[in-house]
Each structure stands twice: as structure tokens, then as C-alpha cells.
Amino acid sequence: xxxxxxxxxxxxxxxxxxxxxxxxxxxxxxxxxxxxxxxxxxxxxxxxxxxxxxxxxxxxxxxxxxxxxxxxxxxxxxxxxxxxxxxxxxxxxxxxxxxxxxxxxxxxxxxxxxxxxxxxxxxxxxxxxxxxxxxxxxxxxxxxxxxxxxxxxxxxxxxxxxxxxxxxxxxxxxxxxxxxxxxxxxxxxxxxxxxxxxxxxxxxxxxxxxxxxxxxxxxxxxxxxxxxxxxxxxxxxxxxxxxxxxxxxxxxxxxxxxxxxxxxxxxxxxxxxxxxxxxxxxxxxxxxxxxxxxxxxxxxxxxxxxxxxxxxxxxxxxxxxxxxxxxxxxxxxxxxxxxxxxxxxxxxxxxxxxxxxxxxxxxxxxxxxxxxxxxxxxxxxxxxxxxxxxxxxxxxxxxxxxxxxxxxxxxxxxxxxxxxxxxxxxxxxxxxxxxxxxxxxxxxxxxxxxxxxxxxxxxxxxxxxxxxxxxxxxxxxxxxxxxxxx
Amino acid sequence: xxxxxxxxxxxxxxxxxxxxxxxxxxxxxxxxxxxxxxxxxxxxxxxxxxxxxxxxxxxxxxxxxxxxxxxxxxxxxxxxxxxxxxxxxxxxxxxxxxxxxxxxxxxxxxxxxxxxxxxxxxxxxxxxxxxxxxxxxxxxxxxxxxxxxxxxxxxxxxxxxxxxxxxxxxxxxxxxxxxxxxxxx
Numbered sequence: 001x002x003x004x005x006x007x008x009x010x011x012x013x014x015x016x017x018x019x020x021x022x023x024x025x026x027x028x029x030x031x032x033x034x035x036x037x038x039x040x041x042x043x044x045x046x047x048x049x050x051x052x053x054x055x056x057x058x059x060x061x062x063x064x065x066x067x068x069x070x071x072x073x074x075x076x077x078x079x080x081x082x083x084x085x086x087x088x089x090x091x092x093x094x095x096x097x098x099x100x101x102x103x104x105x106x107x108x109x110x111x112x113x114x115x116x117x118x119x120x121x122x123x124x125x126x127x128x129x130x131x132x133x134x135x136x137x138x139x140x141x142x143x144x145x146x147x148x149x150x151x152x153x154x155x156x157x158x159x160x161x162x163x164x165x166x167x168x169x170x171x172x173x174x175x176x177x178x179x180x181x182x183x184x185x186x187x188x189x190x191x192x193x194x195x196x197x198x199x200x201x202x203x204x205x206x207x208x209x210x211x212x213x214x215x216x217x218x219x220x221x222x223x224x225x226x227x228x229x230x231x232x233x234x235x236x237x238x239x240x241x242x243x244x245x246x247x248x249x250x251x252x253x254x255x256x257x258x259x260x261x262x263x264x265x266x267x268x269x270x271x272x273x274x275x276x277x278x279x280x281x282x283x284x285x286x287x288x289x290x291x292x293x294x295x296x297x298x299x300x301x302x303x304x305x306x307x308x309x310x311x312x313x314x315x316x317x318x319x320x321x322x323x324x325x326x327x328x329x330x331x332x333x334x335x336x337x338x339x340x341x342x343x344x345x346x347x348x349x350x351x352x353x354x355x356x357x358x359x360x361x362x363x364x365x366x367x368x369x370x371x372x373x374x375x376x377x378x379x380x381x382x383x384x385x386x387x388x389x390x391x392x393x394x395x396x397x398x399x400x401x402x403x404x405x406x407x408x409x410x411x412x413x414x415x416x417x418x419x420x421x422x423x424x425x426x427x428x429x430x431x432x433x434x435x436x437x438x439x440x441x442x443x444x445x446x447x448x449x450x451x452x453x454x455x456x457x458x459x460x461x462x463x464x465x466x467x468x469x470x471x472x473x474x475x476x477x478x479x480x481x482x483x484x485x486x
Numbered sequence: 487x488x489x490x491x492x493x494x495x496x497x498x499x500x501x502x503x504x505x506x507x508x509x510x511x512x513x514x515x516x517x518x519x520x521x522x523x524x525x526x527x528x529x530x531x532x533x534x535x536x537x538x539x540x541x542x543x544x545x546x547x548x549x550x551x552x553x554x555x556x557x558x559x560x561x562x563x564x565x566x567x568x569x570x571x572x573x574x575x576x577x578x579x580x581x582x583x584x585x586x587x588x589x590x591x592x593x594x595x596x597x598x599x600x601x602x603x604x605x606x607x608x609x610x611x612x613x614x615x616x617x618x619x620x621x622x623x624x625x626x627x628x629x630x631x632x633x634x635x636x637x638x639x640x641x642x643x644x645x646x647x648x649x650x651x652x653x654x655x656x657x658x659x660x661x662x663x664x665x666x667x668x669x670x671x
Contacts, residue, residue, distance in 0.1 A: 191633025469510035
């Protein structure tokens with residue numbers, strides 16, 4: 001190799017921060033989002049999302065005060081939109097942790113401009129997810145029964161139940177994500193503290209920056225702490241959706257009792273999560289044009305590639321699940337896949353002479369959105385076209401919701417006993433609650449964008465060439481000697 | 487407190503450097519000059535700075551190991567005692583004996599992670615001597631750029647090798663700008 005070529009540049013031709021921006025530029029542009037007046041569009045957006053959030057909270061209040069009977073659940077469909085929405089939201093969180101932890105361990109430097117916003121997205125998605133199992137227990141005031149305390153008649157929870165594992169997994173996930181996110185925020189809060197002129201802001205930034213001053217004796221421990229948090233978050237994020245999948249996989253219900261579930265769920269979670277990251281970052285990038293040099297088309301391209309990869313893994317999992325249903329020879333499972341999911345009224349149903357499956361539209365929406373639509377990302381032109389990307393990732397968002405609906409509802413609506421069969425339809429309360437969680441999620445994200453640095457300034461400075469202690473500015477006398485010595 | 491008319495105590499002498507690489511080389515020289523109580527301040531962790539300052543590997547990981555083991559042990563006791571001894575829950579006639587221990591593993595794992603994460607953050611705070619409301623370095627006006635693009639080096643007055651004039655000359659000779667005496671108000 002030509003020794004004069006910087007190995008970093010040789011591997012990575014496009015710089016991660018476009019247009020050769022300086023450190024000062026990064027600080028100025030990222031902080032300006034927090035420091036300048038609230039833009040008009042922000043108020044418009046918040047005036048839309050916050051009433052939606054309020055509507056969701058009202059639906060929840062109505063459901064708690066009246067009872068779970070206000071939902072469309074029945075026997076045998078005891079889990080429906082509530083658990084679908086829970087798995088949907090918890091899955092979305094996974095992309096944030098993947099970006100902050102797994103891409104950190106694998107030295108993917110491009111993560112630095114998207115990790116903060118993605119981690120925030122994780123937290124808000126987990127907040128939305130946590131609502132559903134909480135309210136679906138019916139008598140919410142008894143939810144403390146989930147905690148391992150024998151305060152009622154000496155009764156302990158069942159530690160052998162995947163549902164209790166889930167309580168531990170999700171609460172650990174949320175707590176560790178908050179700690180990781182906050183640790184990353186501290187140096188940036190210190191930057192804002194040092195810049196602000198407002199006394200009130202100064203007080204809060206001083207409080208939350210914990211007295212951080214960029215000391216190398218602190219950075220030394222900080223870097224180790226960050227590495228460890230990334231190291232423990234990596235198996236954690238893989239475990240969370242695995243444990244969620246155990247809620248289904250350890251049962252004996254055809255369609256749930258599947259060993260492929262843990263990896264299939266994890267891939268699906270990352271898939272859906274990256275779609276949500278792009279869904280919020282593409283508009284954010286347009287609304288705050290200063291972010292365009294930080295979140296470059298290159299970043300979007302790479303996220304699209306991850307969506308293509310994980311979407312294809314999910315597609316493989318669908319195929320394999322179907323194959324095993326046939327190959328396993330279990331008549332109930334075969335029946336379920338064909339007659340509850342696959343058989344549509346137009347092609348497969350008439351071809352095989354079977355009655356169309358009641359939820360065929362959900363199954364085929366899932367296949368179209370999750371397996372077919374991301375295939376357009378094979379072409380570079382599509383990955384660089386923001387309209388195409390935005391439309392496809394919203395297909396993926398919808399498809400991942402359908403996936404959970406298909407898994408949960410089609411498996412239990414028509415189970416072993418025909419006398420028990422009962423189709424499921426959501427009530428307005430369920431629809432309102434689900435739509436409301438989007439309001440909660442987007443309102444929280446808007447507040448985050450407005451009041452906290454949405455790009456990790458201290459981290460993005462590391463990927464700038466001048467952060468290297470052996471960097472020599474091009475065109476200087478030093479640079480000439482630097483070249484000749486190589 | 488009794489107000490005294492004494493002049494403010496000197497915290498140390500600080501200098502600003504134009505870039506990460508200038509600070510890196512300056513740190514090497516301060517290290518070689520034998521100073522012990524000094525620090526550099528940067529907007530981001532500079533790669534290799536620990537070595538340039540003569541600092542070893544952070545031992546934070548040892549604390550985290552202890553935290554993780556505490557979490558694991560908590561989970562072992564929390565799950566085994568009720569489920570195997572005190573309150574055996576029989577669900578659908580399934581066994582409750584020692585052979586069911588694999589079902590405890592997910593919570594072993596989760597609590598190990600949870601306690602490791604808390605240990606990491608608490609150890610980071612304790613080892614960095616944070617949180618704190620103020621620091622003498624904040625008294626220096628130029629220092630407000632440390633989170634932006636400022637690179638600083640400060641030698642504390644309590645360093646045995648510290649001598650106001652000599653240290654000032656040293657910092658200037660290794661390329662430091664705006665060499666300033668920092669007071670500890």
C-alpha cells in the first residue's frame with residue numbers, strides 16, 4: 001500500500017462529516033437547535049402530537065376505570081392489539097441500542113451522528129411499550145404483583161414463567177438504556193452549560209452536567225464506562241426480544257410454539273427499529289438543515305442496507321416457519337398456517353380449494369411490507385432517494401405491526417376446538433390507545449429535539465480528522481516534512 | 487466562615503493549546519518532566535492521551551465485575567429461595583425441583599446486567615470525583631471553550647515540582663498560549 005495514503009481515508013472514502021466542517025461548526029450548529037427560539041413548525045407539530053397523546057391517555061383512563069371489557073378481546077383471543085402494540089414498540093427500541101452499543105463495539109464510526117437521537121427513540125418507544133402490558137392486566141392497581149415481593153399472603157411470582165422474565169428484561173432494558181443515554185449526554189450538557197447565558201438554563205445544565213469539564217483523568221474512566229455499557233447492552237438487547245419471543249415460543253399454541261422465534265424476533269426488531277429511526281431522522285434533517293452535513297446520505301444509505309439485510313432475515317424466517325409447519329407434520333400447525341394466514345380468496349384459496357383465511361389480508365400485508373418492499377434497497381439509486389426511503393420505511397413500520405398482529409391473533413382466534421373459535425375486531429378504545437401512543441412517542445421526541453442536543457457533539461468530534469493527535473493540517477510546512485518522512 | 491483578607495489561593499497554572507496534536511505532544515513533555523498533579527482538558531477523549539499522560543488502564547472494569555457478581559448472586563437467592571424452598575408454585579402440574587433451574591437463567595442474566603450498569607455509572611462518578619457544582623478551572627474565562635474546541639493543560643500548585651515562574655516558562659516553551667494563573671476562589 002502507498003504509505004502516504006491515510007489508511008482511514010483509503011478504507012472510508014467519503015468523510016463521515018460532509019463539507020470538512022470544523023469542531024466549532026459542530027458545536028455551533030448542534031447547540032443552536034437548543035439555544036435559538038422555538039421554530040414555528042415545532043409548535044404546529046407539537047400542537048398535533050400532544051392532543052393525540054392526550055386522547056391516548058383518555059382512552060387508557062376510560063379502559064382502567066371501566067374494565068378491559070371496553071376492548072375487543074374475547075375468548076380465545078385474550079391477547080390482541082395490546083400485546084401486538086407492546087411487541088411493536090419494544091421492537092422499535094432495539095435499533096437505538098444496536099446503533100449505540102453493537103455498532104460501537106464493531107467500530108462503526110458512522111454511528112456517532114445518529115446514536116443520540118436513536119437512543120432517545122429507544123427510551124420513548126420503551127415508554128410506549130410499557131403502557132400496554134401494564135393496562136392489559138385489567139386491574140392495574142394489582143400490577144405490583146409482578147414485583148418479586150411476597151406482600152400478599154406470602155405469594156411469590158412464578159420465576160419459571162416467561163412473562164416474569166419479560167418484566168425483568170424490559171425493566172432492565174429501560175433502566176440500562178437510560179443510564180447509557182445519560183452517560184453519553186453528560187459531556188454535551190457540559191458544553192451547553194458553558195455556552196448558555198440564561199441563568200435558569202445555566203442552573204439546570206450545571207445540575208445535569210454533573211460538573212463535567214473534559215478532564216482526561218475523567219475521560220479515561222468515561223471511555224471505559226462507555227465501552228462497558230456498550231458491552232453489556234449488546235447481549236441485553238439481544239436478550240430482550242428473545243425473552244419477548246419466549247412469551248410465545250414456550251406455549252403450546254400452533255404458530256407460537258416455534259424454536260426459530262428468538263433470532264427471528266431480534267432481526268425483526270432491528271428491522272422495524274431502523275425503519276423508525278429513518279422515519280424520524282429524515283424529517284428532522286429537513287426541518288433542521290444544519291444537520292445535513294452530519295446525517296449525510298451516506299448514513300441513510302447504510303441504514304437502508306441494514307434494513308435490507310434484516311428484512312431478508314425476516315423473510316427467511318417467514319419461509320422457514322412455513323416450511324417447518326409443513327415438514328413438522330403437526331396437523332394443527334399446518335391447518336393454522338394455511339387456513340388462518342396464507343389462503344387468500346383470490347389465488348391460493350381457490351387453487352387449494354380451501355376457505356379463505358379470515359386474516360389473509362394481514363398476512364399478505366406483512367409479506368408485502370416486510371419482505372418485498374425493502375428489496376428496492378438493492379439499488380443504490382433508491383437508497384439515495386429520500387422519498388423512496390421514506391415511503392419504504394413506512395411500509396416497514398406498518399409491516400412490522402402486521403407481523404405481530406399475525407403472530408398473535410391468527411394463532412389464537414381459531415384454535416384447537418371449533419366451538420371456541422371467535423374472530424377478533426378492535427374496539428375504538430384500542431384504536432384510540434394505539435394512535436395515542438404515537439402521540440406520546442412523537443411528543444416526547446419533539447421535546448427531546450428542542451431541549452437536548454440531538455447529535456452527540458463530543459462523539460462526532462472524534463471522527464473529524466483533526467481530532468487525531470497525529471493529524472497534520474494539509475498545506476502546512478509540517479505536512480511537507482510529514483510526507484517526505486513516510 | 488470568617489471572611490479573611492488573604493489573597494485567593496492559587497489552584498495552578500493553565501495553558502491553552504491550538505489543537506489535539508499540540509496538546510498531545512505537550513502532555514508527553516509534562517509527563518517526562520516528572521509532574522504528577524496535572525491534567526489536560528479536551529472536548530472529546532483524545533486517542534492515546536492516557537499514554538501521553540502516563541496514565542494506565544482504568545480499573546473501572548474491576549468495580550463493574552463486582553457489581554455484576556452482586557447482581558448474579560441477588561438473582562440466585564431471589565429466585566431459588568422462594569421457588570425451590572419457601573413457596574413452590576405448581577403450574578399445570580409442572581415440576582418445581584432442582585431440574586427447573588434453567589428456567590431461572592433469564593433473570594440471572596438480567597439482574598447481572600442491571601447491577602453491572604449501575605456499578606459502571608456509580609463507579610464512573612466516584613472515580614471521576616463527580617458530581618460537583620464547581621471547579622477552579624471554571625474561573626478561567628477561556629476555559630468555557632473546553633466543550634467546543636478548546637484544548638487545555640493545567641498543572642496544579644500542589645504538585646511538588648510546581649514553581650510559579652518556572653512552570654509558566656515551561657508551559658510557554660512547549661507551545662502553550664494564554665498561560666494563566668488559576669485561582670481557587
